[in-house]
Amino acid sequence: MDCNTPKRTDFAHPPSQILFIATYLKKHLDIHVEILDLAQKINLENREKKLNDYLSIYDDFKFFGVSCYSSSLYLDSIFLGNTIRKLYPNSCIFVGGRHPSIYPNDFSYPESPFDYIFAGEAEVELYKLLKKLFINFKRPIKPKIINCEPLSVNEFVNIDWSLAESLDYIKNPNPNIYVFFPLFLSRGCSFRCNFCQDPNNNLTKCYRTVRRLPLNEALNAILSINQRFRDRKNLFYVVSISDPLFGNYDFRIKLYKELIKKAPEQYYGAQTRLDLFKPDKEITYIKKLKFMIEFGMDGGCEKMLKILNKTRQPNKYLRQIVYASKKLDENQIFHSINTIIGHPGETNKTLSQTIEFLRALVRNKHYLLPHIFRYGWWPGSETYDNMKKYETKYGTKFFFKEWWKFENQKYTALLLNPSNEVNFIDITYNFRDFHLDLFKTISKNRIGQREDMKEIRQKYFFIITMAINNMKHYPATFLKDVREKFPHLFDLN
Ligand code: B12
Ligand code: SF4
Numbered sequence: 001m002d003c004n005t006p007k008r009t010d011f012a013h014p015p016s017q018i019l020f021i022a023t024y025l026k027k028h029l030d031i032h033v034e035i036l037d038l039a040q041k042i043n044l045e046n047r048e049k050k051l052n053d054y055l056s057i058y059d060d061f062k063f064f065g066v067s068c069y070s071s072s073l074y075l076d077s078i079f080l081g082n083t084i085r086k087l088y089p090n091s092c093i094f095v096g097g098r099h100p101s102i103y104p105n106d107f108s109y110p111e112s113p114f115d116y117i118f119a120g121e122a123e124v125e126l127y128k129l130l131k132k133l134f135i136n137f138k139r140p141i142k143p144k145i146i147n148c149e150p151l152s153v154n155e156f157v158n159i160d161w162s163l164a165e166s167l168d169y170i171k172n173p174n175p176n177i178y179v180f181f182p183l184f185l186s187r188g189c190s191f192r193c194n195f196c197q198d199p200n201n202n203l204t205k206c207y208r209t210v211r212r213l214p215l216n217e218a219l220n221a222i223l224s225i226n227q228r229f230r231d232r233k234n235l236f237y238v239v240s241i242s243d244p245l246f247g248n249y250d251f252r253i254k255l256y257k258e259l260i261k262k263a264p265e266q267y268y269g270a271q272t273r274l275d276l277f278k279p280d281k282e283i284t285y286i287k288k289l290k291f292m293i294e295f296g297m298d299g300g301c302e303k304m305l306k307i308l309n310k311t312r313q314p315n316k317y318l319r320q321i322v323y324a325s326k327k328l329d330e331n332q333i334f335h336s337i338n339t340i341i342g343h344p345g346e347t348n349k350t351l352s353q354t355i356e357f358l359r360a361l362v363r364n365k366h367y368l369l370p371h372i373f374r375y376g377w378w379p380g381s382e383t384y385d386n387m388k389k390y391e392t393k394y395g396t397k398f399f400f401k402e403w404w405k406f407e408n409q410k411y412t413a414l415l416l417n418p419s420n421e422v423n424f425i426d427i428t429y430n431f432r433d434f435h436l437d438l439f440k441t442i443s444k445n446r447i448g449q450r451e452d453m454k455e456i457r458q459k460y461f462f463i464i465t466m467a468i469n470n471m472k473h474y475p476a477t478f479l480k481d482v483r484e485k486f487p488h489l490f491d492l493n
Helices: 017-028 048-055 071-087 098-101 122-134 161-166 202-208 215-229 250-264 280-284 303-309 314-330 347-363 389-396 424-445 451-485 488-493
Strands: 010-012 063-069 092-096 116-119 144-145 176-181 237-239 269-274 290-298 335-341 368-374
Touching: 010 098, 017 063, 017 122, 017 161, 017 176, 048 071, 063 071, 071 092, 071 098, 071 144, 092 098, 092 122, 098 116, 098 202, 116 122, 122 347, 161 215, 176 335, 202 280, 215 237, 215 250, 250 280, 290 314, 290 389, 290 451, 303 314, 314 335, 314 347, 335 347, 347 368, 347 424, 368 424, 368 451, 424 451
Parallel strands: 010 176, 063 092, 092 116, 116 144, 176 237, 237 269, 269 290, 290 335, 335 368
Antiparallel strands: none
16 A cells, blocks of 8 residues: 555545435425534534634524433433533524434423423424524523424435535545444334333434435435535445445335446445345345445344344344355345344343354455444333333443433443443443454454455454554443543443
C-alpha cells in the first residue's frame, strides 16, 4: 500500500431519522431546514465552547430539533437542548427519537429545555404542529408530549439527499472515511426478539408495525443516492439498506435483478435474518453485485436462542447459519454474523457452546466477519421491561435501572450479572477472548481477495487489526474505569 492509498479508518452514517423529517417538512411546507450531525463533535474536549461556537450562527432560526435516537444519547441530548436554550431562550425546541418514544417523561421535567416531545414517527405530527405555530407562535408553559401513530406507506418520503450536503464528511469528503448512507425500504419488524422489542410496550408501536415501499419506489430511493453522489471526488460510500428485515424473498429477487441492470458498479449493504434468507436462490444474484450482507444471529447456542426469543426452532436455525455462511463464502460474498454475549440467562456452558459454534463457523472462511456484541439492556425491550422475570429465573442482577441517567453510559448499559454463575467481570474477559480467538483465526485464513471489492477487504483488515490490538487491553481498561466510578460493584461480586 503506498502512502497515497486511502487508509479508510473511519465510518460515518448520515442521520437518516432527521433526514426523513427534514425531507417531509421541506416537501409540505415552505421552510428552510438545516441538518447538523453533532454526534462526532460532541465527544470532543471543551464541548461546551465548541457547541456554542458551532450553534451561534443560527440566530435567524426559530425552531430546533434534537434527535435522541438511542438511550445512550440521553444526557447528550439534554446537554444539547440546554445549550440551545441558553443561546436562543425564545426558540421552540423539539426532541424525538427512540428514547423519547419509549420514555417521553424523561424529557418533561421542571426546567426542561424542550417544548415538545415526540413519541413515535414524527413526520406528520411535527408538520401539523409547525403549521399551527407559523400562524400563532406560542411556546407551551410546560413540555408537551405528542404521541405519533405509525406512518402509513403513502406518507413515506424518499430522503432528499441535497439536505445531507451540509454534513462535514459530504461537504469535504475525506478518502479515509467510509460513508454509509442508511436507507429504509421498509419500517417496523414483525419478530419479537426479547433483547430488541417488547410486544407489550405501546410506545414502540411504530417499530412493530411493518410497512414496505413498493419495488419501484424502493429502487428510486437507491438510485437517487447514486445520481447525487456517484461522481463525487474522494467520497467512498455504501448504500446501506438498514431496514430491520430486508423485505421478503420475492421483493429481494426483483430488487437484485433491477440493481444488476441499473447500478451494478455500486457498493451495497443490507441486514436481515438468516432464517429468511434463501442462499441457493439469492446468491445467484448477489454475487453479480458488490453486495455485503449482515445477519443478526444473536444467539450462538440453542439455549440462548430460546431465551432471546430469536426462533422457535434453534437447532434448525443454527444449521441454516452454517449452510448459508458456507455458500456465501464459496461464492466470495462478504458477510457478517452478529452475536450477543452476556444476555440474562448466559452461563459458562452457553458461553462455551457459543464460542465452539463460532470457531467452527469461521474455520477456513475468507469472506466472513463475525461481530461480537456485549449485551446492553436497552429500554423498550422485553428483557428490560421484565427484569424481575430474569432475576427470579436466572439470578440476573441489574445494577443501574435507569442507566442512561448516569454519566459514563458506555459502561452503565453493560453492567449486569447475567446469571448466578456468570458476572459482568466474566463477560468482560469472555468478550476479549472471543474476539482474539476468532479474529486471529480469520487473519490467518487470509481475507477474501475479490478484485472488484478491494475497499471492503481493506475494511475487514482494518476492523480485525484494530480489534486484535484493542482487545488485548480491554479488560484492564474497562474494569479500571468501572472500579473508579462504581467501586461498590466489585464488593457485590
Ligand atoms: C441505523 C442505526 C444506527 C446507525 C446510525 C444511526 C443514525 N441514523 O444516525 C449506527 C450504526 C451509527 C447506530 C449506532 C448505534 N445504535 Co443504532 N440503530 C440503527 C437502526 C438500524 C435504524 C435507526 C433509524 O434510522 N431508523 C429509521 C428512522 C426513520 O426511524 P427512527 O430512528 O425511529 O426515527 C423516527 C422517530 O424516532 C422520530 N425522530 C427521530 N429523531 C427525531 C428528532 C426530532 C426532532 C423529532 C421531532 C422526531 C424524531 O421521527 C423519526 C422519523 O419517523 C435502529 C434499529 C431500527 N431499525 O430502528 C438501531 C437502534 C436505534 N440503535 C440502537 C443502538 C443501541 C445503537 C448503539 C448504542 C449500538 C452500540 N452498542 O454501539 C449505537 C449508538 C451510538 C451512540 N452514539 O450512542 C438501538 C436503540 C435502543 C434504545 N432503546 O436506545 C436500536 C433501536 C437497535 C436495537 N433494537 O437495539 N445505529
Ligand atoms: S432483532 Fe431484528 S428480527 Fe429481532 S425483533 Fe429486532 S429487528 Fe426484528
